[in-house]
Amino acid sequence: MSANKILIVDDEEIIVRLLSMSLRSDGYETVTAHSGEQGLEVFKSEAPDIVVTDIKMPGMDGLELLKKIKEIDPEKEVIIVTGHGDIDSTITALQRGASDFINKPVRDEALAIALERAKTKIAIREKLKEYTENLEFKVAEATEEIRRKSNFQRLLIKSSHDAIVAFDHDWKVVVYNPEAANMFGEAAKDVRNKMTIDDLYTPKIARIFKNQAKEEKRQNTLPWRDNIINTKDGRQIPVRYTSNVLHKKGKFVGTVNFFEDLTQIKRLEKELVQSERLAAVGQTISGLAHYVKNILIGLKGGSYVVDVGIQKNNTDKLKTGWESIKKNIKRVGDLTQDLLTYSKQREPEFEECLPNDIANEVIELVKDVAGSNGVLVSKEFDTDIGEVMADPQTIHRSLLNLINNAIDACIDDEDISKKHAIKIKTYMDKNNHFCFEVKDNGCGMDEDTQKQLFDPMFSSKGGKGTGLGLLVTGKLVEEHNGVIEVKTSPGGGSTFTIKLPYEKVNTVDIN
Amino acid sequence: MSKKILVVDDDSDVRSFVVTVLEENQYIPLVAQDGVEGLEMIEKEQPDLIILDVLMPRGSGIRLYRKMKTDDNLKKIPIIMFTGIALRSFLKSQKVLDEFKGGEVPKPDIYLEKPVEPEELVAAIKKKLG
Structure with a gap:
């Protein structure tokens, strides 16, 4: 806004006209206006930007007008025109807030300078006002933001599922959220600003955080x-925790501890293990x-064949049926032994x-079965392995299974084009x-089968495997x-290797 | 003339049981130990009926069944599925193959889950052969 409108007040009409023209x-x-009273009225109705007024006027003089104007708008620029040497009035005018004064007779240059100064002042004031208003707005905005943030942080701390406890540099509790109250079993009003770290935590936990603070900025x-924390009321709570040491300009100002209650997680973990176990079962x-x-299929089939053999007096049928029954009785025996081995702890x-x-x-045991299925069995033994201390049963059963x-x-x-063969090797590693x-x-x-090799009851042999063989081995x-x-x-075939610790038998020297 | 019935099963106990049942009921038994041997026998002997296991090494019953049902010369031969696995699992395996290979193979007419009594097996055979 440019200061453009000027009110000229003087009881001498000619001066008013000249100044106005200029x-x-x-x-x-x-x-x-030609008097103080008229000047005040014009001021009210016209709202000039700058007022130039003579001091000496009949009735309301310039000083009085200045006072009135300043009462209406203390920031209005008023330039006083004084007679030569009228120091007292000039001082009074300046005291009352006149922005400038010029001497009579008014010279154009002097007036121009005074007006420029007034205009500059107005402009500066406007800028300042703008800035101030802006600043106020910005401060208000920032305040609001801070309030929001601090509210948010307070909410965050309050509603956190982690227990949050903060200490100041004297180890006094300054933050203690509801979850912390839950965990430690002490009401916030008894803790915040009242307890120290030693009052709240057990010595072990307190020491961890204190030591951390001593380590300065490195960590x-x-x-x-x-960890497990013991609360004052005697509960044990599994927790995960972390802590931040707070520094300001290199000085220790406090620490914040975060505790995550693992009770639920531990419970869920247990349930998961349990359900997996059930699935495995x-x-x-x-x-x-x-x-x-x-x-059962083998036994039933076998007994039917035996029945027919008895009825028809057919020895072949009797033999075949009896073979089936014997074979399946052996399978029951092996299964029972495997189950017992698997379920019982056994010392070799x-x-x-x-x-x-x-x-x-x-090898002698399996040779026939292998041969009748077209599988060649060969061996390569290291004859340097002499007598050892070992459990022969373990070796026998494991090897038989493999x-x-x-x-x-x-x-x-x-792939039936392959010449199938098995090689059994012994050696020292x-x-x-x-x-x-x-x-x-x-x-x-394949990979999937490999992964499940030692899982209980996993079998890749359909109903022909118990899923216990490798498990037991x-x-x-x-x-x-x-x-x-x-x-x-x-x-491409498979290679299984059993490695057992070698313990040589000490031969006792009779001599 | 007596009918020829082929038993395809890798379990010797099952084979001797079925063979005995067949002999007792005046059928001529033929045996094969796996899918590959089974197909050879079918082509060579042209049996009147097949009693087929599902889980076998070397060419499972799943594959042999499919082969029979998609071969114009063999699809007329009736099949009795005779197995330890549930019908649901067998049908699922065929459905997967249907989707994989295209086309659809008819479901088996008779599906017996082991163990079965000799009478059940004979009833199933009679139903197919009259």
């Missing part, structure tokens, strides 16, 4: 840790039921034995283990402090 020619708009945030039972059903019974001999025994699996893998192989390697070139296993070997290793690829 100012108009400079581009100002002018209004005039401002603790990594999340799990379900799988176990259905796998087992399948296997038992197959035994160490005795002097010859691993190569045991391997030979097992070789039976190898035969099944050959029988199940879709670098880590002082004596090892049995059973290698077949049968169907091999794994358990036996583990109890013997050994390991089982598997290498396999679909279509």
Whole structure:
């Protein structure tokens, strides 16, 4: 806004006219008055930007007019025209807020300068006002923002599912949210600004946070840790916690601790484990039921054939049927033994034995079955493995299981062009283990099957497997402090290796 | 003339049981141990009926069944499914194959879940062969 409208007040009409003409020619708009009273009225009605008034006027003089105008608008620019040497009036005028004064006779240049100054002042004031208003707005905005943020933070802290506790530099509690009250069992009113860290926490927990604060800036945030906190009312709560040490300009100002109550999570974890166990049991039972059903099919079929043999006095039928029954009775026996082995903790019974001999025994057992299925069995034994201290039963059963699996893998192989073979190797490894390697070139296993190899009741043999074989083998070997290793690829066969710790038998020197 | 019936099953107990049942009822039994051997026998012997297991090594019953039902020369031969697995699982396997290979294979007429009594098996055979 440009200050353009000027009110000229003087009792001498000629002066008013001259000034008015002069100012108009400079581009100002002018209004005039010939007395203080008239000046005040014109001021009210015209709202000029600047007032130029003579001091000495009959009736209301310039000083009085100045006072009235300033009462209406204290910021209005009023320029006083004084007679030469009228110092007292000039001082009074300045005291009353006149913005400038010029001497009579009024010279155009002097007036122009005074007006410019007034205009500048108005402009500055307007700018200032604008700034101030802006500033006020900005301050209001910022205040609102801060209020919102602090409200938000307060809400955040209040509604957090984590317990949040903050201490100032004297270890006095300054923040203690409702979840913290829940966790520690102390009401906020008894804690906030009243308790210290030692009042609230058990010594162990308090020490962790105090030590952290001592470590300065190197470790401002603790990594999340799990712990059990003992509350004052004697509860034990599993928590995950972390803590931030707060510094301001390098000085310790306090710490904030966050606790996550793990009770629920632990409970859910337990439930999950439980449900997985139930699912495993379900799988176990259905796998087992399948296997038992197959035994039943064999027994029923066998007994029918035996019945026919008896009726017809047919020895062949009797033999065939009886074979079926015997085979399935053995399956029941093996299953029972596997189940017992799996369910019971068993200590290996160490005795002097010859691993190569045991391997030979097992090979003799399976040779016929392998042969009748077109599978060639070969062996390669390390004769340096002499007598060892080991549990022969573990070796026997584990090896028998692996070789039976190898035969099944050959029988199940879709590739009938292959010459199926199994090789059993014994050797010593670098880590002082004596090892049995059973290698077949049968169907091999895909990744999924491999992953479930040692799962209870997992079987890739349909109803023909109990799903206990490798499980039991794994358990036996583990109890013997050994390991089982598997290498396999679909279509490429599998290699299972049992490694047992080598313990040489001390030969006693009779002499 | 006596009818020829082929038993395809990898379990020797099942084979001897079914063979005995067939002999007792004046049928001529033929045996095969797996799907591959089964198909060879079918082509060679042209049996009047097939008693087929599902889970076998080397060419399962799932595949042999499908092969029979899509072969113009073989689809007339009646099949009795004779297995330890549930019908639902068998149908599911065929449905997956239907989607995979296109076309649709008819469901088996007779599906017996082991174990069965000899009379049940004979009744099923008679129903098919008259």
